[in-house]
Amino acid sequence: MQMVEAILAGQRLALARLLTLIENDAPEGWAMLDALYPRTGQAHLIGVTGAPGVGKSSLVNQIARALRHPQDGEPPQTVAIVAVDPTSPFSGGALLGDRVRMRDLSGDPGVFIRSMASRGALGGLAPTTAAVVQVLDAAGFKVILIETVGAGQAEVEIARLAHTTIVVEAPGGGDDIQAIKAGLLEIADLLVINKADRPGADLTERALRSMLELGYPRGHHHPEEWAVATTQPKETWVPPILRTVATEGKGIPEVVRALRAHADYLRASSQWQAREQARLKDILDHMLQAALLARWQAGLPHGFYQEVVQRLLRRELSPHQALEVLLNQMPIPSAENSRLVP
Known part of the structure; x- marks a missing residue:
């Protein structure tokens, strides 16, 4: 297939066209994904979730920039960003505003940004997000950042798709235990308090730390523990609590180091393969349910x-x-x- 060869050769236009075919559920799009699938399984999939207004897009923007221009001697990584925007219940359209918020990345040949409409799906993800991620993985992007719509309590779906899940909180939300209510704390591999220059950041961190201590051994979530994961994997990874001011780039290097430490931990503890198996099984289960329902209804x-x-x-x-x-x-x-x- 010419389009598949063009994608493997790094042609952005062919990649964008295939993603459109996948989103539109076109049979030729799925056929090309079938051909590309053997090349998947190499990317680090990072989900970024949290309530609306906590600064997820700004954080994703800064993480991508840090991965492209590392300051610690690490090689630069190619990065794909999948930003799922909410679909209007009235017009059926989506704002797709992440292209505007991430415009400073648009000139980088090592970054590819794809905005998707949620099309009314619960869980903060579009129905074809997994397939889009597979295409980007096969296209050779080493890190894929997946930003959800910020749907609050329904956003735990991202944990089934990503290897690493970042849950973003912000001070001043009016409820120090909102993370428990939203069910987001249970899926977090990293907890990021963005807009940490605002009043209430200390209170937010104390609340999150108290909740972590209810379910994890005391003291394992301090920054000095991250490096241990690369050589002495623990049975349980305890999410570090990090502070950022994404609009100013503050705290971003610490987030990137924690992401690398978590990836190393997953590989060293055999959790990478376990999460990959669970992720693919979940994708297959969802596709099977949809196909069986459609076939049953047709009969x-x-x-x-x-x-x-x-x-x-x-x-x-x-x-x-x-x-x-x-x-x-x-x-x-x-x-x-x-x-x-x-």
């Missing part, structure tokens, strides 16, 4: 599903009864209306 008599839904709305069927009717295509209990019988 129903015309109007059968809609009629059952209407009976459910009229309280003539309970949800459990509706499930039995649909799965077995049987008449509803005590129903004199034979329209439900296929």
Whole structure:
């Protein structure tokens, strides 16, 4: 396939076209991904999540710049950014504003930015995000940063896609235990307090540290522990708590070092392979569920599903009864209306 060869040769236009085909669920796009798939599995997938307004885009921008221009003697890394923006419930469109916020990266040939619309998906990710990430992985990008829409309590989906998950908090949110409510603390590999120059940063850090101590051994989340992960992997990685002011680049080197330490920890402790297996199984499960549902619905008599839904709305069927009717295509209990019988 010419487009596949062009992508492997580093042609950006071909890459952008294939990603569009994948997002539009075009059969030729999936065929090309099939050809590219053997080249996947090399990239470090980093998810960045958190509530809206905490500065995720600014943080991603600075991490990408630091990876491209390392100050500690490490080689520069090629970086792809997948920024999922919310879809408007009214127009169906998306702002795709991350291209504006990350415009200072646009001239770097080692950076590729792709904005995606969430298209109403829960979990902060678009339905085709995993496939887009696979294409970018096959295209040779060593680090792929995946920024979610900031959907709050539904954003834990990112943990199933990424090797490393960054949860971003900000001071002054009005609730020191919001991380527990949102369920984000449980998925964090790194905790970043962005906008740390604002009042309340100390209070936010104390709250996060207290919550970590409820579930992890005391004292393992200090910065001096990061280097240990590369030589003496622990049974449990405890998320370090880092402070940044992303708009000024403050704290970014520490975040990059922690990302590298976590990748080293995953590889040294065999967790990389375990997460990769869980990630691919989750992708397959989601695709299988969608395919089986579509195939099952296609086999129903015309109007059968809609009629059952209407009976459910009229309280003539309970949800459990509706499930039995649909799965077995049987008449509803005590129903004199034979329209439900296929």
